[in-house]
Amino acid sequence: VLTLVDAAGRQCGRAASGDDGRFALSGPAPGGYMLIASATGHRPRAVGVTVREATAELEVLLGGPGRLRGRVRTPEGDPVPDAVVTMTDPQGDVVATARSAADGGYRLEGLVAGDYTLAAGAPGRRPGALPVTVVNGDQPPQDIELTGGAVLRGAVRNDAGRPVADARVTLTDNHGEVAGTVLTCEEGQFAFTDLAPGEYTVVAAGYPPVATGLQLSGGEHSERDLRLGHDSATT
Known part of the structure; x- marks a missing residue:
């Protein structure tokens, strides 16, 4: 009305x-x-x-009486402040959003009863999502757990213990999918960040071989430089 x-x-x-x-x-x-x-x-x-004189067009958005509250926290129970909390409907449209407070608490209001997806994300944390059902009025708190991405660091060295720079290090998960590829720095060090928990395999390889053709004549002194490197598409 x-x-x-x-x-x-x-x-x-x-x-x-x-x-x-x-x-x-x-x-x-x-x-x-x-x-x-x-x-x-x-x-x-x-x-x-x-x-005014012309016909006015107006769109009015009506919210529902439903409310949802809870905390964004780590698996250890520590609060995650300033996390972005988003609720989407079954069509994927955003119906409400908020930021968690210093204690990790959030509150979403004006919700229509129904089924939704509740998600949260914060810097340095892996996003979390879960299904929720909103009813009219208050309902039990709904906490969202955000895990920190795992970090893998290491170094590539040769048999003499010297660091190998620009070696290609590839990380694969237990399904054989490549989780990341990096090149070592001058000190031979590498790092993978924001990894999901699980089992991985680390493979390190030096420069791939390079071949070039040439023809030499008798008594000729020739020079040919070979450039070792990885595919430029490597990130």
Whole structure:
């Protein structure tokens, strides 16, 4: 139900939205008004409207009475502050978002009862998501657990113990999928960050062989430089 009132609080129009949510109010003179929208199962809302000579188009978003709260925390129970908490509906549209407080707490309001996906993310943490069902009014707290990405560091050295620079180090998971590829620095060191828990295999390889053709004549002194390196597509 849509009710239009003027600056003095007098009713200037009333209408009901159709099955598609559209409504029409005709007759108000140009000026400032307040539009009040209410519907069963939703929180009412009032918005300011300025009517001019032309037809005014307005979209009103009504939230529900549902509320969801909880904490974003680590597996050890420590709070994760400033995490972005997002709720999406079954179609994947974002219906609510918030940031966790210093104690990891968050609160989402104006929710319509139904099934949703609740997700949270924070720098240095792997995102977490879980299904939730919202009911009208308050419901038990829903905590979201964010794990820290694992870090693998190491160094590549030769038999003499000297570091090998620009060696290609490849990390594969237990399914044989490549989790990452890096090149060692001048000190032979490498690092992989933000890894999911699990079993991995580390493979290190030096420069791939390079071949070049050449022809030498008798008594000729020739030079040919060979450049060793990895594919430029390596990251």
